[in-house]
Amino acid sequence: xxxxxxxxxxxxxxxxxxxxxxxxxxxxxxxxxxxxxxxxxxxxxxxxxxxxxxxxxxxxxxxxxxxxxxxxxxxxxxxxxxxxxxxxxxxxxxxxxxxxxxxxxxxxxxxxxxxxxxxxxxxxxxxxxxxxxxxxxxxxxxxxxxxxxxxxxxxxxxxxxxxxxxxxxxxxxxxxxxxxxxxxxxxxxxxxxxxxxxxxxxxx
Numbered sequence: 001x002x003x004x005x006x007x008x009x010x011x012x013x014x015x016x017x018x019x020x021x022x023x024x025x026x027x028x029x030x031x032x033x034x035x036x037x038x039x040x041x042x043x044x045x046x047x048x049x050x051x052x053x054x055x056x057x058x059x060x061x062x063x064x065x066x067x068x069x070x071x072x073x074x075x076x077x078x079x080x081x082x083x084x085x086x087x088x089x090x091x092x093x094x095x096x097x098x099x100x101x102x103x104x105x106x107x108x109x110x111x112x113x114x115x116x117x118x119x120x121x122x123x124x125x126x127x128x129x130x131x132x133x134x135x136x137x138x139x140x141x142x143x144x145x146x147x148x149x150x151x152x153x154x155x156x157x158x159x160x161x162x163x164x165x166x167x168x169x170x171x172x173x174x175x176x177x178x179x180x181x182x183x184x185x186x187x188x189x190x191x192x193x194x195x196x197x198x199x200x201x202x203x204x
Contacts, residue, residue, distance in 0.1 A: 016185075017193040019201045023100065025188070026078045027107045029181055033078075034070030037152050037174045038063065045158065045166065061113070062157025068111040072119060073151035074178075075104045076126045077144050081182055082189075083130075084138025089195035093202045094134055100198075101126050141182050142175040149174035 016025050042063065079101055086092055105119050129147070133139065149171040153163055156170075 014188070016189040018197050019100075022082065022189075022194060022198075023103050023107065025185060026075055026082070026100070027104045029078050029185060030071050030075035030104065033074045033148065033174070033177055033181060034152065035067050037149075037170070037177055038066045038070055038156065040173065041152070041156060041166070041170050042158075045162070059157050062155075064111065065113045066152060066155040066157060068113070069155045070148060070152040071108070072105060072122045073148040076101055076122070076129065077148045077178070078182070078185075079104070079126075080129065080133050080139070080144050081141055081178075083133065085186065085189070086191055086195045086198070087138055089192050090199070092195055092198045094130070096198050096202045097130050098123065098127055099202075141179050145175045145178035146171060148178070 014021065016022055079097055083092070083097060102119075102123060105122070110118055133144075150167070152174060153167045153170050156163060156166075158166070
């Protein structure tokens with residue numbers, strides 16, 4: 001399933017001032033980053049063999065796992081970046097962020113390879129990362145995005161030797177993609193209004 005096509009891409013045209021807008025924006029961004037990063041890597045690595053590989057069922061399942069795991073990782077990373085951006089605009093309760101992460105994941109059906117398992121491990125991992133993130137100054141985009149890059153490479157359907165050789169190249173590519181995307185996302189976001197909306201959401 002091409003999960004990127006299931007998202008409301010048109011929502012990216014509007015300003016992000018509400019909780020619903022943030023959830024949609026993070027979900028769209030995570031899908032865009034995960035799918036773009038994984039496919040660009042496989043196209044570069046496979047060259048002219050790419051179309052034939054995509055027709056292989058086992059390889060296709062591997063790509064689906066890579067995209068979905070990348071989606072979950074990128075969603076968490078984008079939320080941590082958003083938290084850092086919002087921090088100067090008044091306190092947003094810490095409990096808001098795991099709830100937002102779950103809401104973003106819930107915008108999509110559970111992928112086939114996680115049937116019966118759900119996202120519990122990713123939710124727990126996000127909670128641990130959030131605790132460390134909140135205890136420190138806001139992190140740089142490229143440092144936070146290192147997590148997504150490693151998840152994408154961990155799940156990329158390639159030989160382990162190739163995986164480790166290519167990891168630095170893919171990591172840099174993912175970080176550049178994050179920087180560009182976050183820059184666009186920031187231009188769309190009304191930070192004071194969004195911070196107020198998140199505080200109201202938590203209070204409700």
